[in-house]
Structures are given as C-alpha cells and as structure tokens.
Amino acid sequence: MSRLAASVVIPTRGGAARLPVLLATLAAQETDDFEVVPVVDGDIDGSEEVLRSWADRLNLKPVIFPENRGRAAALNAGAAAAAGRIIIRCDDDLEPRSDFIAGHVARHSTQRCGVVGLTTNALPDTAYARAYGRKANARAIAGALALPAKRTWRLWSANVSVPAAVHSRLGGYDGRYRRYGWEDVDFGYRLHRAGFPIVVAPELIAVHHGASTTTAVRAVRALHSGAARETFLALHGQAALREFDGARSARKPGLWDRSGLWDRVVTTSSTFTTERTLRAYGAAADSAASWLPAALAEKLIALAVESAGIAGVRYPRRARGMF
Template sequence: MGRFRLSVVVPAYNNAPLLDLTLGGLARQTMPAADFEVIVNDDGSPVPLAPAVDKYADRLNVTCLRAERNRGRSAGRNAGAARAGADVVVFVDADTVAHPALLERHAAYHEARGGRPGVLLGERFDIDWAGAGALLRGEPPTPAMLDSYRGDPRDGHTAHPQHRRDFARAPWLLGFTHNASVDKATFDAVGGFDEAIVKWGLEDSELFYRVFHHHGGPPDLFARDPGAIAYHMPHYRPTGELLGTLDNIRYIARKHPRYDFEAMHSPATLGQVMGRVRLYSDAVDACRRAGLGRPGVLPAQVRAGLADRTLIAGYGVSRLPLGPGSHTFDQDAPIDETNWHRLGLMLRDFRTGQFTQFVHIDLWRCLMPDDLSLLVTKGLRKADRIVLVASHAAPDAASMLPVPFVDDLDYAARMLEARFDVVTSVHEESTVLTVR
C-alpha cells in the first residue's frame, strides 16, 4: 500500500473559477484528507492556475504541475498519473464537483477487489442553472435539480435491461473520465492515455478499450456505481470542439481496426452499439464454429476476379492469391497494414473507387438489417461491385439466435433490389449476390 488510498488526477486549462469548485468539492469529502492526494495538471494555461490550487493547500494534499505549452488532456492526465503515489488513480475533470461520498465509493470498490484489476465508472449528473447555483452556494443539489433531463447521458442510452447486460461486453463505450478510477498497475501496463489524441472526446473510451482487451475482457473488470456521484457544471463548449470528436473516431478506428470499435459507425444509440459489439463478437465466433466464411466455397467466377484489386472478408482469405492493392478482413490472421479485423461498416480509410470488388463470405449474413444497408452503401463507394457469398452448408436463422443471420437469400436480394442492381447466381457450394 502507498501513502494514500487514492490519487485524484485533475487535468485543467484556464477557467480557474470552475477548478475552484472542483477542488472545493474534493475538500468536502467524507474520506479524511490524509487518505488521498490531488494532482492538478495545468495544461499551459495563459494565466497559471497555481494560485487557485494553493488556496486549498491547508485542506488538501494537493500538487499543481504545470506544462509550459498546451498538450491536451491525455498528456495532462498522464503527467498527473505519473506522480500518483496511490495504487488507485481517480480521474475527475476540472468542470466537475464531487459528491461528498465520491472518493469513499471509489476506494471501497477497489479495496473490495483485494488488489485485483478493476475500473469503476461513477455517475455524472449534467446539471443546469439551478443545480449550478446550489453548488456555487455550497449546497447540495435537490432531487428536482437532478431529474432525468439533468442526469447521466449514458443512462438514457442504457435504459433497456438488455443494454445493461451488454455493458459487460463493451464497458469501454461508457468510459467517461469525468468520474472514473482504475488501478495504477493496469493504467501503467497499457501506457496511459494516447497523447496523440489532442482534440476533444473519446480519449477516455480509447484508454478503457485497451484496458478491457489487455485483461482479456472479463465481465467483472468494469463496474458502474450510481452512488459514486459527480456533478458536471454547465460551461461553454465551442461547436468546433465537438466536431473534433469525428477526427478522433477516425484516428481510433484506424488504430484499432476491429469490428468491436467499428460498431460505433452503426446508425444506433450508445446502448444499441453495445449490443452490436456483443452480437458481432458472438457472430464471429459462431460463424467460425459453423465452418462459415471460408474461401473454399468461392465459385470459379469469383476466384477469377481476385486478380483485380479486391477487398475481401472471411476466414483465411489473407492466404488467397490476391491482386496488387488488395486488402483483407481476415479474422484468423494477425492485424497488419493489409489485414484488419473489421466487418465493413467503416470503410473511410479507403479511397473512392479503390477496389474492383468487395467480396464478403458469409459474415455479411450476421449484420443487423441497418448495418447490411450501411455496408452496401459504403462498399459501393469504394468498389465497383459488392459480391455477397452465402455458403449452402449453413444453419437457419432461428438456430443462430441471438446472433442475426440471413438464411432467406431471396428476401435479402429483394431488399437490395429496391435500390441496386442485384444479380443472383447459384453454384454448387454457395449462392452469390452481386450488387452494383
């Protein structure tokens, strides 16, 4: 055990009045001040934040680190965590006010795990004017100030019981560091936040994505605690800052070219995206067990086209003799520059018209209807034609549940014919839908 039970890391840039509220909340914790430390990282604010921090030197074990130039929240959090003396790091943003019991909740969670790795995601109330006024007066917000319109934005996306169960399969999607803690050993093992992410948004989800996969995705690695409460203060947010999230999504998806992160490109709510991560993870395994997605079912006419620039998805497809400039989505081969573990929902990394054809063996049959439409729409921007191959030796849709599975190929063809030119050809081992 270190000197402290917790190290609280607060990244800050400008806006000393909000930082003052954050530190004030930490100074009112039920946990004794001797049990935790606070590390504020001033990310190159034009007016140094040290005076705002020094006000609390008599009430908190608080340190202010200052970067001479602005480097972004990832670098700021990493700098703070590097100075942490506790075995658990709590991340709280400088526009957030902690409920008095917040740190006790985080400490209790990690201490109950007996040293095992873990991540606790606390509750975040996005309060508005009345709640902010109460906190400015040093009063707790009333229940009327914390109704569903001012609650945690994640709650509305995960209200369905199934989505709450899906949390164990994709908890990183809800990994907001306004109020989150992780054991320092895990944080150090994954290398902390990615400092290449300097624009607003998703640097926390990307960290927790790596944490989840680093430990092999155990269902109890992450937890949410509605009693670990923090209040997110109203503040001005430029539109351009929000748009920066789109750039971050593209960067992270290229860094982790897997179907679980690719699911964020589905036209769905956050809760539904968690469900798709679960469904598509199960689908990849189910198709492998059923012997689907294998290039052995490709008819001669499709094989002949592989000499052209081909994007192809299936198991073992990276071993096929493909033409120059081809790319594979092969779940059975390691990820590298020319092979990713995607399904085809995100194709932005490829140029318009880059491929002659996009061949998809069986795995396309496991996409939800909206996502199949997405694959075809995006795929026809990158390839002249899409070749959807369906093995004849396949189970029926009911036996694959809860995984979605297309077993009525005529229905799928008619659905696509409403918008595209579709040619169906039946061969010995497979049926092929060619979409233009």
C-alpha cells in the same frame, strides 16, 4: 509510511473559475487518505495561483505544463506523479459527492477493475436546455446504465478510477489523441481488451458543470469528437469501432446514406458543416427554440449535433482546434 489509498488526477486548462468548486468538494470528503494531483495544461488564466490558494486545505501535488500538451499528456503526467494505490480521474468541471473518493476506493476492494462513476449535467434554464440538453442528458444516463458489461468500456471518461499498477501496465493514455475526446474511450477499450472488467457505479455519479450550454458549443464538440474517432479507427480497426457502436455499423462507405428522410437531411447537412456554420446555425436555433414548439425545437438542435458528428467522421480536417 503506508501508501495513500488514492490520487485524484485533475487535467485542467482554463479552469481557474471551475477549480474552486471541485476543490471545495474534495476538501469536504469523508476520508483524508488521498492526494490531489492537478495538472495545468498550460496556464492561460491564473489556474496555478488558484491552486496555491488551496495548498493549506488539501494535500496538493500540482503539475504545471509551460504550454498546452493535450489532455492525454496531462492525465499521464498526473498518473506519473501520483502516489496513491488507486488513480481517480476527475475533470475540473465536476462537483462530486462527499463519499466520492471513499466510494471509488471501496469499489476496488473486491476486484481488480476499472470503475466508471458517470456524470449528470447541470444546465442553466435556457431554450437549449429545455428543448434538447436535459433530454439528451437523461437519455445518456439511461443508456449508460443499460449497457451490457462487455460494452461499458465505451463510458470511460471524466469520473473514473483504476489501480495505479493497471494504469502503468496499459501505458497510460495515448498522446496521439489531440482533438476533443476519444483518448478516454481508447483507454477504456485497452482496459477491456486486457481483461479487466469495467464496473459502472451509479452511486458515484457527479454533477458536471462544464456541459454544453448552447447548440453551437454542443455541435462543435460533436464535430471534434467525430474527427477524433478517426484516430481510434486507425489504431484499433473496424472491429473495435463496431464493438463501440454495438448494433450500428462502423464507419465505412455508405454508412450515413440510409433510407429515412431524417437521415438524408442530416447527411446532406453534414456536407456543408464547418465550425463557422455550426456557430451561426447554433445561434439561430437557440433563438428559435425559445418560441417554437418543443418537438420542432429539439429537431432543429438535433440536426446541428448529428450533422456535426457525421461531418467530423467524414471530413476530420474541419475540426481545426486542438484540446
């Protein structure tokens, strides 16, 4: 029997409510030359039972962890179980198009590369979304599409694909990343360093239903992402971080002590930032954003997000949760 064209690896934790949306779109794909490898990273909400209910509609190959091991471990277990020529990573909160799998496979037909499909956030109509979330999403997509080829590795994330042989050659994702994010950036960097081009495929963009919906959630994620950055720095050094940041300098003493008033406010705020203060401030900012002028509401939310990111870099132990 010929090898399947693709394996869709889905890392999931607490995804029982999210998985049906994704699985329905996978069941409606234009091709059936693929398998689905969901990896339940410790079942806390009946996700395994949800997967069982889809067994007659998809070629499912579930992997169930008895406890939380982290996203890197889940992605690696999915890749190890995969039989497809191309491994497509698809996070459990995405809603891809009907040509999602065929499109990823087609991108690999002409060159040996990594493919980034990007995501666009589906946000409810809230004060947070109106003041900050939608604008941030638009800026992120525009920035991604404008990146030069040598820096597209930094986009490696929730909707990506790579030949199985290349994934194996790189050794998969690094399990030392247990805070929010950067295990994917690390993989993209190593792919880039190994000489494989990373192609952005805007036609494969998928709707992202798991985006931050409040200031507190967005800021806490920024705190954890800033903390996870420390692992990347420890593994790859300042030069890699400068390459990630582009024109900005990598983290070093004095990085955030810039001359602008906004930067000074953000830097000062970061010294007091913890998960607890972010949740309290976030709730207040969302409440105020419903009646403040749009520009001021955006600044209030941006203060929380930017301060949290800096606090994660400077005080990584303040990011207390694990992912």
